[in-house]
Amino acid sequence: MFKNEMELKFAALSENQAFARVVAAAFATRLNPTVAEITEIKTAVSEAVTNAIIHGYDGLDGAAVIMRGYIKGREILIEIEDAGRGIEDIEQAREPLFTTKPDEERSGMGFTVMEEFMDSLEVESEPGRGTIVKMRKIIGG
């Protein structure tokens, strides 16, 4: 089966969000996604990268986010990893409307958007160590 992969490491700065989602979309183009599928991948990546930057690192100097992409058959898998503070209660964090930053106009919908726009979402996290978000999507499914 045809396989492909990529890895990208970038500074945890909000100005890199657009860059990260464009790279993910470009990586997916070999699967001939529809415009709607591209939008879904870009939005899900934007959510995960934003979370890594604002929740994981919260402005920490010199921090980096790693994005990995894998393509196997018609499936794309995207991983977003940070070495930030981690998540105490993953189940609670994934609930719609749950946010630890309500005063900063966050809606608590990031994980819900990732779940809706991708076919599956896995979150691995350890407090004090960091978080990896794994998202899969079948293109043309």
Added chain:
Amino acid sequence: MERNGNLIVKIRGEIDHHSADRIRHSVESQFKSSGARNIVFDFARVSFMDSSGIGMVIGRYKELNKIGGRVFAINIGSELSRIFEISGLKKIIPCFASLDEIENS
């Protein structure tokens, strides 16, 4: 632009965490100086929006709610339509095809 008590805010480009703060500040200062009662967000030129946009719109909704104003949205294209639905934004913010439609409603 202000028309019949509505401040029309035309957002351009992509709304994410990086741009949401700038948009928020610009909307707030425009609203203060306009003397308008309501805000109408025009999404015609928005090519991308994530949950930072949801937070920004709901933030304005909450603020205007306190002073008896309302927030509307117009020109939500097919790309933004899904996120408006998933987030529940469509239930909170009345969405219209155009400004005329709001004024005639």
